[in-house]
Amino acid sequence: MEFFDVANGSLLFVLVGAGIAYVMVQCALFMRMSLKRARELGIDRKVISDTIKSSAVFTLAPSIAVALGLAAMAPSLGIAWPWFRLSVIGSVSYELMAANMATSALGFAKLADAAKAGAEPLGAIMYAMTGGLAGAIILDIIFIKKVDSLAVRLKAKAGDFGVVAIGVLFFAVLAVFVVPFFGQGVVAVATFVTSIVLTLFLAFVAKKFRLAWLGNFILAFSLILSMCSSVLWTAMVK
Amino acid sequence: MENREQYFNRINRFGRISFIIFFVLIFTIPTVVCAVYDIFPGLATVLKATMGLFLILTPIAISEIVSFVPLLGSGASYLTFETGNVSNIKLPCAMNALKLAGVQPASEEGEVLSTISVAVSSIVTTSIILITALLLAPLAPVFSNPAVRTATANVLPALFGALLVSFLAAGDAGSVVVKGQWKAIILPALVVAVVHYLIFPIKGWEGVIILVLLPITILGARFLYKKGQITVVPKVPKA
Numbered sequence: 137m138e139f140f141d142v143a144n145g146s147l148l149f150v151l152v153g154a155g156i157a158y159v160m161v162q163c164a165l166f167m168r169m170s171l172k173r174a175r176e177l178g179i180d181r182k183v184i185s186d187t188i189k190s191s192a193v194f195t196l197a198p199s200i201a202v203a204l205g206l207a208a209m210a211p212s213l214g215i216a217w218p219w220f221r222l223s224v225i226g227s228v229s230y231e232l233m234a235a236n237m238a239t240s241a242l243g244f245a246k247l248a249d250a251a252k253a254g255a256e257p258l259g260a261i262m263y264a265m266t267g268g269l270a271g272a273i274i275l276d277i278i279f280i281k282k283v284d285s286l287a288v289r290l291k292a293k294a295g296d297f298g299v300v301a302i303g304v305l306f307f308a309v310l311a312v313f314v315v316p317f318f319g320q321g322v323v324a325v326a327t328f329v330t331s332i333v334l335t336l337f338l339a340f341v342a343k344k345f346r347l348a349w350l351g352n353f354i355l356a357f358s359l360i361l362s363m364c365s366s367v368l369w370t371a372m373v374k
Numbered sequence: 375m376e377n378r379e380q381y382f383n384r385i386n387r388f389g390r391i392s393f394i395i396f397f398v399l400i401f402t403i404p405t406v407v408c409a410v411y412d413i414f415p416g417l418a419t420v421l422k423a424t425m426g427l428f429l430i431l432t433p434i435a436i437s438e439i440v441s442f443v444p445l446l447g448s449g450a451s452y453l454t455f456e457t458g459n460v461s462n463i464k465l466p467c468a469m470n471a472l473k474l475a476g477v478q479p480a481s482e483e484g485e486v487l488s489t490i491s492v493a494v495s496s497i498v499t500t501s502i503i504l505i506t507a508l509l510l511a512p513l514a515p516v517f518s519n520p521a522v523r524t525a526t527a528n529v530l531p532a533l534f535g536a537l538l539v540s541f542l543a544a545g546d547a548g549s550v551v552v553k554g555q556w557k558a559i560i561l562p563a564l565v566v567a568v569v570h571y572l573i574f575p576i577k578g579w580e581g582v583i584i585l586v587l588l589p590i591t592i593l594g595a596r597f598l599y600k601k602g603q604i605t606v607v608p609k610v611p612k613a
Contacts, residue, residue, distance in 0.1 A: 137582040142411050151403045158399060159456060160500060162392050166449050167493040169385060170486045176375045184490065187471045191491040194470055195498040198463045199534060201526040202499060203506035210510060218506040219378055223500045225400065225458045236429050238587045241423035257436075260415035260423055266421065268427025271395075272435030272455070277393050279439050280451045281386040284480075287444030291480045296606040297599055299550060303482045304558040304595045306469055306541060308587035309461065311562035312580050316570050327528045331535025339543075355470050358536040359529075362516055366528035367521045369433035 139251040142258050143214025152220040159224050186352050193356040197363055211233065212247035217262060225269060238264035242258045325371040331362035378482055382448065385489075387454035396456055437581035441588055445469065447485030450492040457496040461580075462530065466537055467495040473540055554604040560586045563595035 142148065174184055204229035209218035214236060220232050235247060238261045244250040250257040291298035317324045335358040342350040350357075376384070408414045433527045438460055446468055454464040469479075471491035477483040506513060518521055542556040567588060570576045576583050598604045 137413065141530055142407060145411075147410055148403075148407055152397045155399055155403060156500060158396070160497065161491040162396075162456070163453060163496045165388070165392075166385075166409050166453055166489055169491040170449060171389070172380055173376075174483075174486045174490070177486065179483055179486065183475050183487070187475060187487050187490050188494050190474055191467050191471050191494040192498050194467050194599040195463060195495040196471050196502070198459070198529055199499040200504040201462070201529040202459060203502050204517055204523070206503055206506050207514070209509060215507050215510060218401070218550075222458070223503045225456060227458050227460060228462065230431070234431075236425050238423040239429075252567065254413075255411055256413045256415060256544065259404060259408040259411075259413040260419050262407065262413065263420045264417060264423035264427060266400050266404060267424035268431050269400075269435075269438055270520050271432035273393065273397050275399075275432070275435050276452070276455045277397070280389065280443055280448055280455075281382075283439055283443040284386075284448045284451065285382070287480045296550070299478060299606055300420035300552055300555065300558075300595050300599055300604055301527055301592050302444060302478055303552050304591050305441070305479070305588065307559040308562050308584050308591045309441065309465070310534065310538055310541060311559060311566045311587060311591075312576065313402060313461070315563055315566040316576060317531050317534070318573075323470055323524075324528060324531045328531035328535040331532045332539050335536045335539040339539075340559050345603055352474055355466075355536045355540060359532050360566065361526055362535060362570060363613070366532070370524045370590075371385065 138257055139253070139255050140214055144216060144253075145216075148214070148216040152216045155220055156223050163180040190352040190356065192351055194359070195358070197360045202357060203227075205231065208232065213258075213261070217258075221265065225273075226265075231265075234265050234268060235261060238268075322373050323366055323369045327362050327366040330365040330369075331358050334358040334361050337341040381482075385449045389448060393427065393452055393456065393531050417567040425502035437585040441584045446488050447479065449489035453489065453492045453496060457492075457499070460498060462533070463499060464492050464495055466533060468492050470540065471535070504589060541601050552606055554598070555595075557597040557598050557603050558591060562591045565590060575594070 165219045171184065202222050206215075206218050206222050209222075209232055218231065220226075222228060226234075239247050239257070241264065242250060242257055244253065244257065244259055250261065287302070291302050294301060314328070317328045335354055338350065338354040338357055340345065342354060435455075438455070439451075442454070442460065442465055446454055446465065450464075450468055454460055454468075457464065468488040468491045471487055472479060472484050473485050475483070477487060479488070542559060566583065567574065567582065595604060
């Protein structure tokens with residue numbers, strides 16, 4: 137049995153399809169519970185509808201980057217397994233690294249070499265990529281409830297400062313991702329600055345011309361347009 | 375109507391049970407494949423291949439739980455960690471949704487809206503990946519196009535530029551407004567700059583750095599709050 141006979145075989149597609157379907161059903165159930173709760177809390181229908189629309193549009197551009205990750209992984213691992221990993225649990229930033237680490241631990245220099253050694257390395261790679269996340273999943277099961285509960289309690293206990301503390305938590309994430317862009321070359325910096333300028337400009341336009349609908353899509357439009365601007369910056373740098 | 379605690383317990387019970395089933399499911403896939411094709415690897419081989427990944431991904435998970443769960447709430451966290459692409463799609467998407475709705479994380483409304491946002495986002499991402507998987511051959515020229523590759527390679531600067539503006543500019547937090555909140559990013563940004571440019575590049579260590587930055591950011595904000603540089607004022611209703 138060859139590597140790609142299994143990797144692109146119908147069995148793996150069926151299993152992966154079932155796994156993804158399970159997660160999609162869960163998304164639908166979580167959404168149903170949340171929508172019901174939103175009605176109970178008296179959240180305006182328009183707020184809910186704006187949340188749905190803005191989230192859908194916002195997700196489009198980064199999802200194309202994930203789709204590109206699938207295209208990058210498919211020649212080495214087939215389509216089914218990367219499809220599963222990128223739809224469920226995986227991250228486009230880690231998946232290729234995870235596959236390569238598993239491959240090198242098996243004694244192969246690269247994924248392509250593992251693929252030449254028959255189907256057995258595929259089983260080991262799939263187990264390794266799954267097992268590598270076992271600790272993360274167990275921690276999620278145990279600690280999500282505890283951490284959420286603690287955060288709500290601390291916020292309430294801290295009074296007005298609780299509002300500030302929760303508000304600035306995301307700044308730690310922003311700082312970690314934003315600061316390194318300045319060392320990643322002209323194109324990354326130019327794209328970053330373009331995104332800032334576009335966001336400010338679109339916010340100004342939405343306010344000035346009272347375009348409430350635009351307010352919901354500022355981030356999505358800035359994201360897509362500044363990604364496109366990176367092509368221009370790359371051409372100019374050359 | 376359920377009170378907050380009842381809803382919280384119910385969504386966590388559902389999340390935990392579905393996550394346990396999910397845990398079994400993801401191991402079932404390689405197990406069935408290996409059994410059917412008779413390609414079971416040796417235990418030692420699997421352990422050797424798994425250990426490196428386990429040691430990298432588990433600390434990242436700890437950091438993500440501590441950093442992201444207070445922002446997302448329980449329901450959205452289960453979905454986010456299950457569907458992946460956390461810091462590049464799900465977290466920014468949910469934060470944007472809360473910001474647009476003018477509600478705070480760690481509030482009842484925030485929990486509900488972030489769950490809706492992540493559910494929608496997961497469905498969209500999964501649909502796009504499904505379309506890509508089905509059309510991989512015809513889409514190959516598009517994906518190999520240099521312009522598409524350049525644009526997608528720059529998704530993070532584009533994403534975080536827009537996020538930076540929207541989070542620094544506004545301090546809308548439900549019934550109150552936080553003024554001067556942007557000042558709280560100066561300290562963590564300086565710490566990251568010193569570490570990244572003078573000590574060691576943080577690529578691959580983002581999770582650990584975020585974990586270290588959380589108390590630093592909150593303590594810095596506390597200092598600014600005490601000094602009156604950050605204030606919380608009641609929201610004035612629009613006329």
